[in-house]
Amino acid sequence: MSETSLGLTPSQTVGPYLSLGLPWPDGPDVVPAGTPGAITISGTVTDGTGAATADAMIETWQADPAGRFDHPDDPRGAVSPAESGHPEFRAFGRTPTDDDGNWSIRTLLPGALPGQAPHIDVSVFARGLLDRVVTRIYFPEFADANATDPLLAVVPRDRRHTLIAVPDGEGRYRFDVRLRGDDETVFLQL
Amino acid sequence: MTPPLLQPPGYLPVPDGTHPPLNSPGYKSTGIRAPSQQPVVLPHRLTEVTGPLLTGPVNPGDDDLTIGEHGEAAGQRIVVFGRVLDSDGRPVPDTLVEVWQANAAGRYAHRWDNWPAPLDPNFTGGGRALTDSLGNYSFTTIKPGAYPWGNHHNAWRPAHIHFSLFGRAFTQRLVTQMYFPDDPLFAQDPIFNSVPEESRHRMVSTFDLAATRPEWALAFRFDIVLRGREQTHFEEPHA
Numbered sequence: 022m023s024e025t026s027l028g029l030t031p032s033q034t035v036g037p038y039l040s041l042g043l044p045w046p047d048g049p050d051v052v053p054a055g056t057p058g059a060i061t062i063s064g065t066v067t068d069g070t071g072a073a074t075a076d077a078m079i080e081t082w083q084a085d086p087a088g089r090f091d092h093p094d095d096p097r098g099a100v101s102p103a104e105s106g107h108p109e110f111r112a113f114g115r116t117p118t119d120d121d122g123n124w125s126i127r128t129l130l131p132g133a134l135p136g137q138a139p140h141i142d143v144s145v146f147a148r149g150l151l152d153r154v155v156t157r158i159y160f161p162e163f164a165d166a167n168a169t170d171p172l173l174a175v176v177p178r179d180r181r182h183t184l185i186a187v188p189d190g191e192g193r194y195r196f197d198v199r200l201r202g203d204d205e206t207v208f209l210q211l
Numbered sequence: 212m213t214p215p216l217l218q219p220p221g222y223l224p225v226p227d228g229t230h231p232p233l234n235s236p237g238y239k240s241t242g243i244r245a246p247s248q249q250p251v252v253l254p255h256r257l258t259e260v261t262g263p264l265l266t267g268p269v270n271p272g273d274d275d276l277t278i279g280e281h282g283e284a285a286g287q288r289i290v291v292f293g294r295v296l297d298s299d300g301r302p303v304p305d306t307l308v309e310v311w312q313a314n315a316a317g318r319y320a321h322r323w324d325n326w327p328a329p330l331d332p333n334f335t336g337g338g339r340a341l342t343d344s345l346g347n348y349s350f351t352t353i354k355p356g357a358y359p360w361g362n363h364h365n366a367w368r369p370a371h372i373h374f375s376l377f378g379r380a381f382t383q384r385l386v387t388q389m390y391f392p393d394d395p396l397f398a399q400d401p402i403f404n405s406v407p408e409e410s411r412h413r414m415v416s417t418f419d420l421a422a423t424r425p426e427w428a429l430a431f432r433f434d435i436v437l438r439g440r441e442q443t444h445f446e447e448p449h450a
Contacts, residue, residue: 026298026439027296027297027298027299027300027436028229028410028436029225029413030385030414030435030436030437031231031406031407031410031411031414032385032387033373033406033414034386035386036373037323038311039311039373040321041311041320041321041336042336042337042338042373042375043309043311043375045268068243068244069243069247074244080384082263082381083258090257090258090261091264092262094219094260094261095219095261111263113265134256134258137258140258142381144384146386148244149240149243149245150244150245151231151233151238151405152231152233153386154233154246155253172251175251200243200245201243201244201245201246201247205246205247206246207251208246208248208251209251210250210251211222211381
Protein backbone atom coordinates (compact mmCIF):
# COMPACT_ATOMS: atom_id res chain seq x y z
CA MET A 22 0.00 0.00 0.00
CA SER A 23 2.68 2.47 0.97
CA GLU A 24 4.18 2.73 -2.53
CA THR A 25 0.87 4.05 -3.85
CA SER A 26 0.08 6.38 -0.98
CA LEU A 27 0.30 10.14 -1.39
CA GLY A 28 2.85 12.11 0.59
CA LEU A 29 1.37 14.09 3.46
CA THR A 30 1.39 17.87 3.38
CA PRO A 31 3.89 19.07 6.00
CA SER A 32 2.86 21.19 8.96
CA GLN A 33 3.96 24.80 9.40
CA THR A 34 3.59 27.32 12.21
CA VAL A 35 0.44 29.45 12.45
CA GLY A 36 2.73 32.47 12.86
CA PRO A 37 1.91 35.54 14.97
CA TYR A 38 -1.15 36.65 13.00
CA LEU A 39 -3.45 33.63 13.31
CA SER A 40 -6.21 35.89 14.64
CA LEU A 41 -6.76 37.14 11.06
CA GLY A 42 -8.02 33.76 9.96
CA LEU A 43 -8.92 31.40 12.74
CA PRO A 44 -10.96 32.69 15.70
CA TRP A 45 -14.74 32.81 15.59
CA PRO A 46 -16.88 35.09 17.75
CA ASP A 47 -18.48 32.08 19.46
CA GLY A 48 -15.39 29.88 19.30
CA PRO A 49 -14.94 29.63 23.08
CA ASP A 50 -18.60 28.67 23.53
CA VAL A 51 -18.82 24.91 23.25
CA VAL A 52 -22.17 25.61 24.89
CA PRO A 53 -23.85 29.03 25.09
CA ALA A 54 -24.01 31.12 28.24
CA GLY A 55 -26.77 30.00 30.57
CA THR A 56 -26.56 26.31 29.63
CA PRO A 57 -27.40 24.22 32.73
CA GLY A 58 -24.35 22.40 34.03
CA ALA A 59 -21.91 24.50 32.01
CA ILE A 60 -18.33 24.63 33.26
CA THR A 61 -15.55 27.06 32.42
CA ILE A 62 -12.00 25.91 31.83
CA SER A 63 -9.40 28.67 31.83
CA GLY A 64 -5.65 28.80 31.77
CA THR A 65 -2.49 30.50 30.64
CA VAL A 66 -0.08 29.41 27.94
CA THR A 67 3.54 30.08 28.89
CA ASP A 68 6.81 29.48 27.06
CA GLY A 69 10.20 28.19 28.17
CA THR A 70 11.11 31.54 29.74
CA GLY A 71 7.89 31.58 31.77
CA ALA A 72 6.52 34.39 29.62
CA ALA A 73 2.85 34.41 28.67
CA THR A 74 2.20 33.48 25.06
CA ALA A 75 -0.07 36.16 23.62
CA ASP A 76 -0.27 34.67 20.13
CA ALA A 77 -1.35 31.10 20.80
CA MET A 78 -4.62 29.33 20.09
CA ILE A 79 -6.28 26.50 21.98
CA GLU A 80 -8.71 24.05 20.38
CA THR A 81 -10.71 21.45 22.30
CA TRP A 82 -12.61 18.34 21.20
CA GLN A 83 -14.60 16.10 23.51
CA ALA A 84 -17.42 13.66 24.03
CA ASP A 85 -20.81 14.83 25.27
CA PRO A 86 -21.87 14.26 28.91
CA ALA A 87 -22.97 10.72 27.99
CA GLY A 88 -19.60 9.94 26.42
CA ARG A 89 -20.88 10.02 22.84
CA PHE A 90 -19.80 11.79 19.66
CA ASP A 91 -21.80 13.21 16.79
CA HIS A 92 -19.57 11.44 14.29
CA PRO A 93 -20.07 8.54 11.87
CA ASP A 94 -16.72 6.93 12.72
CA ASP A 95 -17.70 6.21 16.30
CA PRO A 96 -18.45 2.46 16.06
CA ARG A 97 -21.26 2.91 18.59
CA GLY A 98 -23.02 5.26 16.16
CA ALA A 99 -23.28 9.03 15.92
CA VAL A 100 -25.40 10.83 18.50
CA SER A 101 -26.48 14.32 17.45
CA PRO A 102 -26.72 17.14 19.99
CA ALA A 103 -30.51 17.05 19.68
CA GLU A 104 -30.60 13.31 20.44
CA SER A 105 -28.21 13.72 23.34
CA GLY A 106 -30.44 16.23 25.12
CA HIS A 107 -27.83 18.98 24.71
CA PRO A 108 -29.01 20.64 21.51
CA GLU A 109 -26.52 23.51 21.58
CA PHE A 110 -23.44 21.44 22.46
CA ARG A 111 -20.81 21.77 19.69
CA ALA A 112 -18.14 19.45 21.19
CA PHE A 113 -15.47 21.71 19.68
CA GLY A 114 -14.01 24.87 21.20
CA ARG A 115 -11.47 27.31 19.85
CA THR A 116 -9.97 30.40 21.40
CA PRO A 117 -6.89 32.52 20.88
CA THR A 118 -4.96 33.55 23.96
CA ASP A 119 -5.29 37.19 24.99
CA ASP A 120 -2.47 39.69 25.50
CA ASP A 121 -1.68 38.05 28.84
CA GLY A 122 -1.60 34.51 27.44
CA ASN A 123 -4.98 33.60 28.95
CA TRP A 124 -7.63 31.43 27.35
CA SER A 125 -11.04 30.18 28.44
CA ILE A 126 -13.81 27.97 27.09
CA ARG A 127 -17.33 27.22 28.33
CA THR A 128 -18.42 23.62 27.94
CA LEU A 129 -20.02 20.60 29.61
CA LEU A 130 -18.12 17.90 31.47
CA PRO A 131 -17.40 15.05 29.07
CA GLY A 132 -18.73 11.62 29.92
CA ALA A 133 -16.50 8.60 30.38
CA LEU A 134 -15.61 6.55 27.30
CA PRO A 135 -15.33 2.77 27.38
CA GLY A 136 -12.11 2.06 29.27
CA GLN A 137 -11.12 5.70 29.57
CA ALA A 138 -11.64 8.45 32.12
CA PRO A 139 -13.51 11.59 31.03
CA HIS A 140 -11.16 13.81 29.07
CA ILE A 141 -10.91 16.60 26.50
CA ASP A 142 -8.40 16.50 23.65
CA VAL A 143 -6.50 19.77 23.23
CA SER A 144 -4.46 21.24 20.38
CA VAL A 145 -2.12 24.17 20.98
CA PHE A 146 -0.95 26.33 18.08
CA ALA A 147 1.46 29.28 18.26
CA ARG A 148 4.21 31.18 16.57
CA GLY A 149 7.34 29.13 17.15
CA LEU A 150 5.45 25.82 17.06
CA LEU A 151 6.11 24.25 13.66
CA ASP A 152 3.37 21.72 14.35
CA ARG A 153 0.52 21.82 16.84
CA VAL A 154 1.18 20.19 20.17
CA VAL A 155 -1.53 17.96 21.63
CA THR A 156 -2.48 17.28 25.21
CA ARG A 157 -5.48 16.14 27.24
CA ILE A 158 -7.50 17.63 30.07
CA TYR A 159 -8.67 15.21 32.78
CA PHE A 160 -10.77 16.18 35.80
CA PRO A 161 -9.87 15.77 39.48
CA GLU A 162 -13.30 14.55 40.63
CA PHE A 163 -12.96 11.34 38.60
CA ALA A 164 -10.08 10.05 40.69
CA ASP A 165 -11.10 6.39 40.40
CA ALA A 166 -11.46 6.54 36.62
CA ASN A 167 -8.23 8.52 36.32
CA ALA A 168 -6.44 5.82 38.31
CA THR A 169 -7.23 3.24 35.64
CA ASP A 170 -7.04 5.43 32.54
CA PRO A 171 -4.65 3.85 30.02
CA LEU A 172 -3.00 7.11 29.00
CA LEU A 173 -2.49 8.46 32.52
CA ALA A 174 -1.04 5.07 33.45
CA VAL A 175 1.89 5.50 31.07
CA VAL A 176 2.62 9.12 31.98
CA PRO A 177 5.43 9.44 34.54
CA ARG A 178 3.86 9.94 37.95
CA ASP A 179 5.67 13.20 38.64
CA ARG A 180 4.29 14.75 35.42
CA ARG A 181 0.75 13.34 35.52
CA HIS A 182 -0.65 16.40 37.31
CA THR A 183 -0.02 18.52 34.20
CA LEU A 184 -2.92 16.68 32.54
CA ILE A 185 -5.43 17.18 35.36
CA ALA A 186 -7.44 20.38 35.64
CA VAL A 187 -7.37 22.24 38.95
CA PRO A 188 -10.66 23.19 40.66
CA ASP A 189 -11.10 26.96 40.64
CA GLY A 190 -14.48 27.59 42.24
CA GLU A 191 -17.99 26.47 41.45
CA GLY A 192 -18.09 25.14 37.87
CA ARG A 193 -14.62 26.48 37.15
CA TYR A 194 -11.31 24.78 36.40
CA ARG A 195 -7.79 25.91 35.58
CA PHE A 196 -5.63 24.20 33.00
CA ASP A 197 -2.31 25.91 32.33
CA VAL A 198 -0.19 24.93 29.35
CA ARG A 199 3.57 25.17 29.83
CA LEU A 200 5.13 24.65 26.43
CA ARG A 201 8.65 24.08 27.68
CA GLY A 202 10.79 24.00 30.79
CA ASP A 203 9.83 23.76 34.44
CA ASP A 204 6.70 21.71 34.97
CA GLU A 205 6.34 21.27 31.22
CA THR A 206 2.92 19.99 30.14
CA VAL A 207 2.86 16.39 28.95
CA PHE A 208 2.31 16.46 25.19
CA LEU A 209 1.05 13.53 23.17
CA GLN A 210 2.09 11.96 19.90
CA LEU A 211 -0.86 10.96 17.75
CA MET B 212 -26.08 -8.25 18.84
CA THR B 213 -22.37 -7.69 18.23
CA PRO B 214 -20.70 -5.89 21.09
CA PRO B 215 -19.57 -2.41 20.09
CA LEU B 216 -16.07 -2.12 18.71
CA LEU B 217 -14.54 0.15 21.29
CA GLN B 218 -11.15 0.51 19.67
CA PRO B 219 -11.93 1.77 16.17
CA PRO B 220 -9.28 1.67 13.44
CA GLY B 221 -7.01 4.68 13.75
CA TYR B 222 -5.10 6.81 11.30
CA LEU B 223 -1.84 5.88 9.63
CA PRO B 224 1.29 7.13 11.35
CA VAL B 225 2.98 10.22 9.94
CA PRO B 226 6.03 9.00 7.97
CA ASP B 227 9.41 10.27 9.12
CA GLY B 228 10.52 13.19 6.99
CA THR B 229 7.07 14.77 6.72
CA HIS B 230 6.70 17.39 9.44
CA PRO B 231 9.40 19.74 10.68
CA PRO B 232 11.01 18.94 14.01
CA LEU B 233 9.46 21.16 16.69
CA ASN B 234 12.92 22.24 17.73
CA SER B 235 14.41 23.74 14.56
CA PRO B 236 17.25 26.04 15.68
CA GLY B 237 17.22 28.13 12.49
CA TYR B 238 13.76 29.37 13.48
CA LYS B 239 14.66 31.12 16.69
CA SER B 240 11.43 31.10 18.64
CA THR B 241 11.25 27.30 18.51
CA GLY B 242 14.01 27.41 21.13
CA ILE B 243 11.70 28.78 23.82
CA ARG B 244 8.45 27.22 22.63
CA ALA B 245 9.18 23.70 21.44
CA PRO B 246 8.64 21.17 24.25
CA SER B 247 11.86 19.71 25.64
CA GLN B 248 10.40 16.32 26.59
CA GLN B 249 9.54 13.49 24.23
CA PRO B 250 5.80 13.24 23.60
CA VAL B 251 3.85 10.34 25.11
CA VAL B 252 2.28 8.11 22.47
CA LEU B 253 -1.52 8.31 22.43
CA PRO B 254 -3.11 5.34 20.65
CA HIS B 255 -6.08 6.40 18.56
CA ARG B 256 -9.32 5.81 20.39
CA LEU B 257 -12.78 7.31 20.07
CA THR B 258 -11.80 10.92 20.75
CA GLU B 259 -9.00 10.82 18.18
CA VAL B 260 -10.84 9.12 15.30
CA THR B 261 -13.72 11.57 15.60
CA GLY B 262 -13.51 15.32 15.15
CA PRO B 263 -15.52 18.43 14.42
CA LEU B 264 -17.47 18.17 11.16
CA LEU B 265 -18.13 21.87 10.97
CA THR B 266 -20.00 23.44 8.12
CA GLY B 267 -21.54 26.36 9.95
CA PRO B 268 -19.02 29.18 10.05
CA VAL B 269 -18.78 29.75 6.27
CA ASN B 270 -20.80 32.62 4.82
CA PRO B 271 -21.36 33.50 1.15
CA GLY B 272 -18.37 35.45 -0.14
CA ASP B 273 -15.96 34.16 2.48
CA ASP B 274 -14.00 32.48 -0.31
CA ASP B 275 -13.33 35.82 -2.06
CA LEU B 276 -10.75 37.92 -0.22
CA THR B 277 -10.60 40.62 -2.90
CA ILE B 278 -13.87 42.39 -2.12
CA GLY B 279 -13.20 45.09 0.45
CA GLU B 280 -15.47 47.38 2.36
CA HIS B 281 -14.84 50.29 -0.01
CA GLY B 282 -13.79 48.49 -3.17
CA GLU B 283 -11.36 45.98 -4.54
CA ALA B 284 -8.17 44.94 -2.83
CA ALA B 285 -4.95 46.09 -4.51
CA GLY B 286 -2.52 43.69 -6.12
CA GLN B 287 -2.47 40.75 -8.47
CA ARG B 288 -5.70 38.77 -8.41
CA ILE B 289 -5.20 35.01 -8.13
CA VAL B 290 -7.31 31.91 -7.78
CA VAL B 291 -5.95 29.37 -5.31
CA PHE B 292 -7.64 26.02 -5.63
CA GLY B 293 -7.08 22.32 -5.21
CA ARG B 294 -8.28 19.16 -3.57
CA VAL B 295 -8.09 17.94 -0.02
CA LEU B 296 -7.26 14.23 -0.04
CA ASP B 297 -6.10 11.65 2.42
CA SER B 298 -2.92 9.68 1.85
CA ASP B 299 -4.91 6.87 0.23
CA GLY B 300 -6.11 9.35 -2.38
CA ARG B 301 -9.64 9.56 -1.03
CA PRO B 302 -11.20 13.02 -1.18
CA VAL B 303 -12.02 14.73 2.11
CA PRO B 304 -15.49 16.21 1.51
CA ASP B 305 -17.32 18.98 3.37
CA THR B 306 -14.34 20.05 5.41
CA LEU B 307 -13.58 23.59 6.49
CA VAL B 308 -10.56 25.28 4.89
CA GLU B 309 -9.45 28.54 6.49
CA VAL B 310 -6.78 30.88 5.09
CA TRP B 311 -5.02 34.04 6.18
CA GLN B 312 -2.28 36.05 4.54
CA ALA B 313 -0.44 39.34 4.06
CA ASN B 314 -1.58 41.87 1.48
CA ALA B 315 0.12 42.54 -1.86
CA ALA B 316 2.75 44.65 -0.13
CA GLY B 317 3.58 41.91 2.37
CA ARG B 318 1.82 43.47 5.35
CA TYR B 319 -0.76 41.81 7.58
CA ALA B 320 -3.84 43.74 8.68
CA HIS B 321 -2.85 43.04 12.29
CA ARG B 322 -2.09 45.45 15.10
CA TRP B 323 1.30 43.84 15.71
CA ASP B 324 2.53 44.09 12.12
CA ASN B 325 4.22 47.48 11.92
CA TRP B 326 6.78 47.20 9.17
CA PRO B 327 6.42 50.21 6.86
CA ALA B 328 4.60 48.72 3.89
CA PRO B 329 1.18 50.09 3.02
CA LEU B 330 -1.94 48.68 4.59
CA ASP B 331 -4.79 48.04 2.17
CA PRO B 332 -8.15 49.20 3.56
CA ASN B 333 -9.86 46.69 1.28
CA PHE B 334 -7.89 43.66 2.34
CA THR B 335 -8.36 41.96 5.68
CA GLY B 336 -6.60 38.78 4.57
CA GLY B 337 -8.88 36.11 6.05
CA GLY B 338 -11.07 33.63 4.15
CA ARG B 339 -13.06 30.42 4.56
CA ALA B 340 -14.43 27.73 2.26
CA LEU B 341 -15.78 24.19 2.46
CA THR B 342 -14.59 21.40 0.23
CA ASP B 343 -17.25 19.92 -2.04
CA SER B 344 -18.17 16.24 -2.23
CA LEU B 345 -14.96 15.54 -4.22
CA GLY B 346 -12.70 17.47 -1.86
CA ASN B 347 -12.37 20.54 -4.10
CA TYR B 348 -11.93 24.02 -2.67
CA SER B 349 -11.23 27.41 -4.25
CA PHE B 350 -10.38 30.94 -3.09
CA THR B 351 -10.08 34.18 -5.00
CA THR B 352 -7.46 36.38 -3.42
CA ILE B 353 -4.46 38.67 -3.96
CA LYS B 354 -0.95 37.35 -4.34
CA PRO B 355 0.70 38.12 -1.00
CA GLY B 356 4.01 39.98 -0.87
CA ALA B 357 7.20 38.89 0.84
CA TYR B 358 8.13 40.68 4.06
CA PRO B 359 11.10 41.04 6.39
CA TRP B 360 11.10 39.62 9.91
CA GLY B 361 13.58 39.68 12.72
CA ASN B 362 14.69 36.08 12.81
CA HIS B 363 18.20 36.64 11.42
CA HIS B 364 20.16 39.15 9.36
CA ASN B 365 18.19 40.16 6.25
CA ALA B 366 15.47 37.58 6.88
CA TRP B 367 12.52 37.65 4.45
CA ARG B 368 9.55 35.33 4.44
CA PRO B 369 8.78 33.97 0.99
CA ALA B 370 5.26 34.85 -0.17
CA HIS B 371 2.85 32.41 1.46
CA ILE B 372 -0.76 31.79 2.42
CA HIS B 373 -1.56 30.14 5.77
CA PHE B 374 -3.95 27.18 5.54
CA SER B 375 -5.89 25.45 8.29
CA LEU B 376 -7.77 22.16 7.80
CA PHE B 377 -9.82 19.92 10.05
CA GLY B 378 -10.26 16.79 7.94
CA ARG B 379 -12.68 14.26 9.41
CA ALA B 380 -10.91 13.48 12.68
CA PHE B 381 -8.89 15.08 15.45
CA THR B 382 -5.95 13.10 14.09
CA GLN B 383 -6.14 14.81 10.69
CA ARG B 384 -6.00 18.42 11.91
CA LEU B 385 -3.38 20.37 9.96
CA VAL B 386 -2.07 23.93 9.76
CA THR B 387 0.36 24.60 6.93
CA GLN B 388 1.58 27.30 4.57
CA MET B 389 1.25 27.36 0.79
CA TYR B 390 4.16 28.83 -1.14
CA PHE B 391 4.52 29.98 -4.76
CA PRO B 392 6.68 28.25 -7.36
CA ASP B 393 10.31 29.28 -7.88
CA ASP B 394 10.43 31.77 -5.04
CA PRO B 395 13.98 33.13 -4.74
CA LEU B 396 13.56 33.44 -0.96
CA PHE B 397 13.20 29.72 -0.23
CA ALA B 398 16.92 29.24 0.29
CA GLN B 399 17.18 31.60 3.27
CA ASP B 400 13.85 30.87 5.01
CA PRO B 401 14.16 28.68 8.10
CA ILE B 402 10.42 28.06 8.37
CA PHE B 403 10.15 26.63 4.84
CA ASN B 404 13.43 24.78 5.32
CA SER B 405 12.41 23.33 8.69
CA VAL B 406 10.59 20.67 6.67
CA PRO B 407 12.82 17.80 5.52
CA GLU B 408 14.03 18.48 2.00
CA GLU B 409 12.20 15.60 0.37
CA SER B 410 8.83 16.95 1.55
CA ARG B 411 9.23 20.71 0.94
CA HIS B 412 7.81 20.55 -2.58
CA ARG B 413 4.46 19.50 -1.13
CA MET B 414 4.04 23.02 0.26
CA VAL B 415 4.66 24.68 -3.10
CA SER B 416 1.70 25.40 -5.36
CA THR B 417 1.88 25.01 -9.13
CA PHE B 418 0.92 27.61 -11.69
CA ASP B 419 -2.03 26.32 -13.72
CA LEU B 420 -2.61 28.12 -16.99
CA ALA B 421 -5.73 26.09 -17.75
CA ALA B 422 -7.36 27.30 -14.55
CA THR B 423 -6.61 30.99 -14.99
CA ARG B 424 -9.66 33.21 -15.44
CA PRO B 425 -9.10 35.00 -18.73
CA GLU B 426 -8.75 38.76 -18.38
CA TRP B 427 -9.16 38.34 -14.63
CA ALA B 428 -6.89 36.18 -12.47
CA LEU B 429 -3.87 33.88 -12.47
CA ALA B 430 -4.37 30.45 -10.94
CA PHE B 431 -2.31 28.31 -8.59
CA ARG B 432 -3.15 24.73 -7.66
CA PHE B 433 -2.45 23.51 -4.13
CA ASP B 434 -3.53 19.98 -3.25
CA ILE B 435 -3.42 19.10 0.43
CA VAL B 436 -2.94 15.56 1.74
CA LEU B 437 -4.06 14.53 5.22
CA ARG B 438 -3.43 11.26 7.05
CA GLY B 439 -5.25 8.19 5.74
CA ARG B 440 -7.05 5.47 7.70
CA GLU B 441 -5.56 2.27 8.93
CA GLN B 442 -7.16 -0.84 7.48
CA THR B 443 -10.42 -1.76 9.16
CA HIS B 444 -9.90 -4.94 11.12
CA PHE B 445 -12.90 -7.14 11.63
CA GLU B 446 -11.77 -9.48 14.36
CA GLU B 447 -12.97 -8.79 17.86
CA PRO B 448 -10.47 -6.78 19.89
CA HIS B 449 -8.79 -8.74 22.62
CA ALA B 450 -9.79 -7.76 26.10
